[in-house]
Amino acid sequence: MEECSMFRPNFEKGGGLIRAVAQDAVSLTVLMDAYMNEEAFNETVRTGQVVYFSRSKGKLWRKGEESGNMQIVRDIRVNCYTDSTLILAEQVGGAACHEGYPTCYYRHLANGELVLIEERVFDPSLIYKKGE
């Protein structure tokens, strides 16, 4: 019998998924949040680059595979319920968001309306193929 103390997140609680918050390891800016299934989590650990699970596409989403804006893992933190991870990462290209902004949280709420607080780093129409 082999002893196994390796950490495994609680995927059952979220129907096979855990949450993953990506934070810039240097500036501490929160870049985005998304989901990982077990394969995405294992691939993130194995490759050192962040891999999410795309719920809309139903498959692994290797962050930056199309835009080149991958996220290099610096540290992986785990929450109290082991159903969420905080990934400290280096954001290649300076833009985490598919809309071309540095982070996905590029708007804030002001008097009940959404107001832009970041500037675009790239034009998404030049990066992504139509329909993606």
Add this chain to the structure above:
Amino acid sequence: MEECSMFRPNFEKGGGLIRAVAQDAVSLTVLMDAYMNEEAFNETVRTGQVVYFSRSKGKLWRKGEESGNMQIVRDIRVNCYTDSTLILAEQVGGAACHEGYPTCYYRHLANGELVLIEERVFDPSLIYKKGE
């Protein structure tokens, strides 16, 4: 007919819930992540204190109502899909986690094992009633 341009997050996508990441407004430490339903989001905006929705208890969860460790809203940011918010907050009591740690991400992954990286601020057995 009344014109309504007020922002409303996309609750439908997450089955009535959006994700909410809380970040310390000063240190930029990520404190926790959880969920909000529409009532929790509206109460967060209205009261200026973070209110989540507890999936396990099936009801509003006014952060700090029992421990006193509430989160005072400094800014609310919204992601590209409007299905996740980033709440910049002041963490009263210096501890966001019900386990007594400053953040819920008090462990990190080292060689496949979970290693403690924060120190307890309070003893949860002295704060929470049994079974909560």
